[in-house]
Structure formats: C-alpha cells, structure tokens
Amino acid sequence: MxxxxxxxxxxxxxxxxxxxxxxxxxxxxxxxxxxEPSLDFFNHIRELAKATVVFLERIPAQQYATELxxxxxxxxxVLIKKYWTVVHRFIKPAADANTLRVPVPxxxxxxxxANTSSLPAAKIVILLSPELNYFQHxxxxxxxxxxxxxxxxxxxxxxxxxLGFIGIPYSQGSNFFTNLVIFHELGHFFFEELTKEKExxxxxxxxxxxxxxxxTLNPREQAWSIxxxxxxxxxxxxxxxxxxxxxxxxxxxxxxxLNLIGLFEPSRVKRFSESxxxxxxxxxxxxxQLEADKWWPVVKRVKSEHVELxxxxxxxDEQKYEFVLDExxxxxxxxxxxxxxxxxxxxxxxxxxxxxxxxxxEVFEKYNNDIQECLLQGVVPSAVFEEINLSARSESIxxxxxxxxxxxxLLSTLISNITDEKPENIEHRSRWLRRLEDWTLKSLENxxxxxxxxxx
Amino acid sequence: xxxxxxxxxxxxxxLSPKDPRSIVITPLLGGEIAFDVxxxxxxxxCHFLLPRAxxxxxxxxxxxxxxxxxxxxxxxxxxxxxxxxxQTVLGATLEFIKMPFDVSGEILTKSSVARTFVLVExxxxxxxxxxxxxxxxxxxxxxTPVLLYPGRFIGQLIFMEVSPPPENQQLxxxxxxxxxxxPPKFKGPEEDLREIGVTDTWIIPHPEKANKKTVP
Numbered sequence: 001m002x003x004x005x006x007x008x009x010x011x012x013x014x015x016x017x018x019x020x021x022x023x024x025x026x027x028x029x030x031x032x033x034x035x036e037p038s039l040d041f042f043n044h045i046r047e048l049a050k051a052t053v054v055f056l057e058r059i060p061a062q063q064y065a066t067e068l069x070x071x072x073x074x075x076x077x078v079l080i081k082k083y084w085t086v087v088h089r090f091i092k093p094a095a096d097a098n099t100l101r102v103p104v105p106x107x108x109x110x111x112x113x114a115n116t117s118s119l120p121a122a123k124i125v126i127l128l129s130p131e132l133n134y135f136q137h138x139x140x141x142x143x144x145x146x147x148x149x150x151x152x153x154x155x156x157x158x159x160x161x162x163l164g165f166i167g168i169p170y171s172q173g174s175n176f177f178t179n180l181v182i183f184h185e186l187g188h189f190f191f192e193e194l195t196k197e198k199e200x201x202x203x204x205x206x207x208x209x210x211x212x213x214x215x216t217l218n219p220r221e222q223a224w225s226i227x228x229x230x231x232x233x234x235x236x237x238x239x240x241x242x243x244x245x246x247x248x249x250x251x252x253x254x255x256x257x258l259n260l261i262g263l264f265e266p267s268r269v270k271r272f273s274e275s276x277x278x279x280x281x282x283x284x285x286x287x288x289q290l291e292a293d294k295w296w297p298v299v300k301r302v303k304s305e306h307v308e309l310x311x312x313x314x315x316x317d318e319q320k321y322e323f324v325l326d327e328x329x330x331x332x333x334x335x336x337x338x339x340x341x342x343x344x345x346x347x348x349x350x351x352x353x354x355x356x357x358x359x360x361x362e363v364f365e366k367y368n369n370d371i372q373e374c375l376l377q378g379v380v381p382s383a384v385f386e387e388i389n390l391s392a393r394s395e396s397i398x399x400x401x402x403x404x405x406x407x408x409x410l411l412s413t414l415i416s417n418i419t420d421e422k423p424e425n426i427e428h429r430s431r432w433l434r435r436l437e438d439w440t441l442k443s444l445e446n447x448x449x450x451x452x453x454x455x456x
Numbered sequence: 457x458x459x460x461x462x463x464x465x466x467x468x469x470x471l472s473p474k475d476p477r478s479i480v481i482t483p484l485l486g487g488e489i490a491f492d493v494x495x496x497x498x499x500x501x502c503h504f505l506l507p508r509a510x511x512x513x514x515x516x517x518x519x520x521x522x523x524x525x526x527x528x529x530x531x532x533x534x535x536x537x538x539x540x541x542x543q544t545v546l547g548a549t550l551e552f553i554k555m556p557f558d559v560s561g562e563i564l565t566k567s568s569v570a571r572t573f574v575l576v577e578x579x580x581x582x583x584x585x586x587x588x589x590x591x592x593x594x595x596x597x598x599x600t601p602v603l604l605y606p607g608r609f610i611g612q613l614i615f616m617e618v619s620p621p622p623e624n625q626q627l628x629x630x631x632x633x634x635x636x637x638x639p640p641k642f643k644g645p646e647e648d649l650r651e652i653g654v655t656d657t658w659i660i661p662h663p664e665k666a667n668k669k670t671v672p
Binding site: 033098099100104373374376377378379380382383386417418419420421435438439441442443446447449450453 | 472473474480482483484485486528529530531532535550552554587589626627628629632633634635636
C-alpha cells in the first residue's frame with residue numbers, strides 16, 4: 001500500500017484525538033481523591049499526552065521528499081500507538097478507583113508494608129476491574145514499551161519507578177476481608193521486580209530433566225513445560241509472600257474468594273490447571289509457611305469451617321494431585337512430580353526476599369483478646385494501642401488477623417448482644433459484617449495516624 | 457446531672473472497654489491539647505456527605521433518603537473541602553467515641569470555629585452507650601466560602617452523668633458503630649403516621665415511579 005503525506009496527517013490527527021480523549025479521564029480525576037501512586041500515574045499520562053501532542057503537531061513542519069520518509073514517520077506513530085494502547089487499558093480503571101471506592105487504609109497499609117519490609121520501593125496503583133477476580137499487570141513490558149517510545153518522542157516522561165498495577169473487582173471495592181488478596185498480587189509485582197523467574201528457571205529445568213521423557217519433547221514443548229512450572233511456582237511464591245506480610249488472614253481471604261467465585265468444588269481442589277497449581281497444594285504450602293512463622297497453632301485454635309477446610313486440603317495426599325489441560329485432557333503426572341521438587345526453591349526465594357522481617361504473631365497473641373473484646377463492644381479496636389508504642393506494622397497485622405478470626409467465630413455473639421438484631425437474619429448479619437470491616441479499616445487508619453504522630 | 461471533669465474523663469479512658477462506665481476516644485491525637493477542664497476537643501474526619509443537586513421540585517424524607525439526598529466525598533488529611541456560603545455539609549469526627557452507659561454527651565462548636573461563622577450541630581445530643589464517629593452537620597452561615605481541613609479541631613465534647621443511670625445497658629442498633637457520616641434513616645410518611653392512627657396519608661409518587669406522559 002502506498003504511503004502518502006495525506007495518510008500520515010490523517011494518522012497523526014487520529015492519534016492526537018485518541019491521546020486527548022484518554023487524557024481527559026486523568027483531567028476529570030482532578031475532582032476526586034486518589035491514593036498517591038494513582039496521582040503519580042495520572043501525572044505520567046498528562047506529561048506523556050503533552051509530549052505526544054507536541055510531537056504530532058511538529059509533523060507537518062517537516063519535509064517528506066520520499067515515500068520512505070513518510071513510511072518511517074508512520075512507523076514512529078505505530079510505536080507511539082503501541083505504548084498508548086497499553087496505558088489505555090489502565091487509565092479508566094485507575095480513574096474509577098477513587099478513594100471513595102477503595103479501602104484506603106488497607107491500600108495505605110499495603111504501600112507502607114511494601115516500603116518497610118526490606119523490599120525495593122513500590123507504588124501500587126489500584127484499578128477497579130469488571131472481572132470478579134484480582135490481578136497484577138506485568139509492568140516490565142510497560143517499562144520496555146516506554147523505553148521504545150522515548151526513542152521516538154524524546155520529551156516523553158520515563159515510566160515512574162516502582163509503579164505497579166493491581167486490579168480488584170469493582171463490587172469488592174470497599175470491602176476489607178476479601179481484599180486482603182491484594183497482598184498476593186503485590187507478590188506478583190515483586191516476583192517480577194526481583195527477577196525471581198531467573199532464579200527459579202534453573203531448578204525448574206533440573207527438575208524437568210529428571211523426567212526421562214522430557215528430553216524427547218521438542219524445544220517448543222520443553223519451553224512450554226518450563227513456563228508452566230514457572231507459572232505455578234510464581235503463584236506459590238505470591239501466596240507465601242502474602243502470608244509472610246500479613247499472616248493467616250491471607251489464607252482465610254483466599255478461601256473466601258474461592259467461595260465467592262464458586263471454585264470450591266471437591267473435584268477442582270486437587271487439580272492443577274495450566275495457570276495455577278491445585279488449591280490443595282497451595283494450602284499445603286500455606287500451612288508450611290504458617291508453621292514456620294509460628295502462626296499455625298494460633299490458626300488451629302480457631303473453630304471455623306475455613307480453618308477445617310484449609311487443614312483438610314493441606315492434608316490431601318500429593319499422589320491425588322492431577323494436572324488437567326485447559327482442553328480437558330489429563331496431562332502426564334511427571335509435571336506435578338517435577339513441580340514438587342521445585343517447591344523448596346520457592347520457599348528459599350521467599351526467605352531471600354524477606355531477610356529482615358519478624359512475624360507479628362507475638363503481638364497478636366498478646367493483644368488478640370483485647371482486640372476481640374473491643375469488637376464485641378462495638379468499639380474500633382485501635383483503642384487497644386492508644387498507649388502502646390509498637391510499630392504500626394505489627395499492630396495492624398494483629399488487628400487484621402484478630403478481626404478476621406472474630407468474623408468467623410464471634411460475629412454471631414456480637415449480633416446477639418444488640419437489641420432486636422438476630423444472627424440468623426441474613427440482612428442483620430450482612431450489616432454487622434460490614435460494620436466489622438469498617439471498624440477494622442478505621443483501626444488501621446488510626447494506628448497509622450498514631451504512629452505518624454509519634455514520628456513527627 | 458453533673459458535667460464530668462477532665463480528670464474523670466481520663467480515669468474512664470483508662471478503664472477496659474468492657475466496663476460499662478468506660479469512655480473510648482480513638483485516635484486521641486495531640487495528647488493533652490485535646491483536653492480542657494470539662495471537655496475534650498474533637499477533630500474533623502476525612503469523609504463528607506454533600507447535598508446532591510436535586511432533580512425534583514421537593515424532597516420528602518422517606519425510605520429512599522439514605523441514598524438519594526447526599527453525595528459522598530473523601531478529603532485526605534492535608535487537603536481541604538470548600539463549603540460554599542450558606543451551605544451545610546455532613547462530616548464526622550476523626551475520633552471514634554464510646555459513651556458510657558451512665559453518661560450522655562453533647563457536642564458543641566469550638567468557640568474559635570463558631571467565630572468564623574461555621575456552626576457544628578443542630579442535633580448535638582449523644583445518648584448513653586452510643587459508639588461511633590459522631591456525624592456533624594456543618595453549616596457555613598457566613599457570606600463567603602470556607603475551607604474545612606480534616607484533622608483540625610472542630611467541636612468539643614462534654615460528658616454529663618445521667619442520674620440515676622439507665623438500667624438497660626444493651627447495645628442498640630440504630631446509629632451504632634458508624635465510622636463515616638451517616639445519612640438519615642426514615643420510614644415512609646405513611647408508615648410513620650399509621651403508628652398514631654392516621655390511615656389516609658397523601659403520598660406524592662417519586663418521579664421515576666410516576667407514569668411518563670408523552671407529549672403528542
């Protein structure tokens with residue numbers, strides 16, 4: 001197809017219009033409040049839009065003596081479009097996630113934890129997603145696309161350091177307990193940021209090479225197998241990452257989520273898919289990590305269906321695990337055997353990620369009764385820590401776990417203590433669960449304020 | 457009825473929340489500066505309910521009021537909310553309060569705030585046993601817009617002993633435990649008036665519920 005100057009102008013004008021309309025969402029976001037990383041992202045988009053528009057408006061001022069020159073210029077537009085197409089996916093979901101629609105104290109706590117746990121700096125932009133699931137967008141690809149763009153649009157801003165994207169379902173926006181799953185998603189961010197894929201590829205190759213038939217696979221199948229095990233390993237890494245940060249409440253939140261999206265079928269729990277290891281395998285690893293961090297005896301004392309389920313699944317015989325391909329056929333068992341050999345390496349990677357982090361289980365043990373007593377009285381439990389100078393991190397972890405256990409074991413008692421409210425009434429139960437989530441969020445906000453004041 | 461002194465308030469703050477006579481104020485920021493001899497100063501929280509631009513010719517307090525009358529706003533610490541002249545917004549205290557079962561409370565505008573023509577509360581009474589952040593009706597009665605900064609002092613809470621203390625010390629669900637400003641909860645006027653024997657109440661249907669008329 002012939003490339004004409006007219007065609008070039010048309011492309012440039014269409015791209016300008018696309019950029020302007022995308023930026024509009026960031027401009028409208030000025031009327032709402034956002035957590036800091038979202039504001040950084042919107043600023044990035046505004047600067048990017050400005051630089052892109054300047055670039056596009058310079059196009060007619062140049063001479064296009066040959067068709068080759070026109071083609072080259074249009075090629076540059078393709079590169080610009082490529083980056084804008086990627087960021088386009090994030091702009092609207094980020095603009096939707098204003099502070100009225102996300103659990104701000106939890107997101108602030110996530111940022112604080114990420115920045116105080118011997119991890120590289122992270123700024124997490126929350127996205128409100130139409131999917132009923134949580135996810136983290138790969139940011140390395142975005143960084144690379146940004147580099148390519150800056151080769152063309154010289155004034156374009158660099159992709160902000162440490163910026164990551166976590167999507168949460170819009171219906172869960174202001175909830176507390178299920179949203180604890182975002183700590184798993186934060187794990188994905190650091191898996192990428194700390195290049196854990198590189199660290200785990202060698203043990204994965206070694207484990208697969210022990211399987212005689214592996215060497216008979218063609219290079220494409222071998223690469224697919226390595227990617228498969230890497231994907232499973234990443235999921236386990238992220239689970240352990242979340243438990244390391246917030247303790248058993250992550251496991252409870254994960255089982256809540258599985259319940260919500262209807263994935264807790266007996267036939268599914270032992271099944272590995274092409275994207276995830278089986279839930280039985282995941283919960284076994286959860287229990288191992290909780291034991292190592294001294295949380296498991298605490299969890300075992302909690303009489304709830306959630307804990308029974310975690311225990312039951314983690315006890316499931318490894319031999320019963322099966323791997324079913326997306327098309328529905330059962331794949332060779334050797335994939336699972338190889339993966340089980342990789343698990344110690346995943347645990348090792350968790351240990352190297354967190355070199356300087358202590359479990360908050362002792363603080364939890366010490367204050368759990370007081371926290372739950374506050375909740376039974378309908379009182380925001382930050383009251384427990386008013387006069388105690390612990391770190392907001394350990395206080396928050398104690399609060400989160402204690403409140404989660406409370407929701408599973410003592411919510412009915414709380415409701416029974418309130419005149420005319422009945423634990424068996426679904427509307428009442430739902431109302432007081434909501435209140436409990438609000439009190440927990442408020443207590444996280446309060447301990448953060450108290451710590452800020454101490455540090456001022 | 458006697459007003460609790462600062463010393464008594466502090467003593468009750470030290471009791472376990474389980475104790476029916478205990479007071480809880482959390483977070484209690486700034487230490488001593490919040491206490492006066494007979495009151496505790498409270499700060500403005502970050503959440504607000506603003507009057508929604510009303511699309512109908514009237515507003516009837518009914519069972520839709522909790523969702524139809526207000527639009528939420530969140531103003532983080534360090535930022536401000538502009539309240540236009542002669543407008544009222546709903547805010548809440550930053551502090552979560554637990555009232556004892558033998559004490560009532562009253563929240564008043566801090567005198568320094570009142571002198572800027574900003575008034576807090578026309579419904580200032582807090583019942584014994586109440587717990588939650590206090591919803592504040594904040595009216596700018598001046599002729600100029602006023603900036604409200606969350607985290608700054610806005611009101612003062614006075615505790616008054618109820619004598620003899622109420623016997624029923626059970627928690628009541630109405631307005632128990634809010635951490636944000638709460639919209640009002642009403643039944644429909646028909647339901648309210650039926651309680652006193654009025655069986656014929658004029659109801660104006662909501663525009664969405666009324667039949668649309670097509671102009672020929």
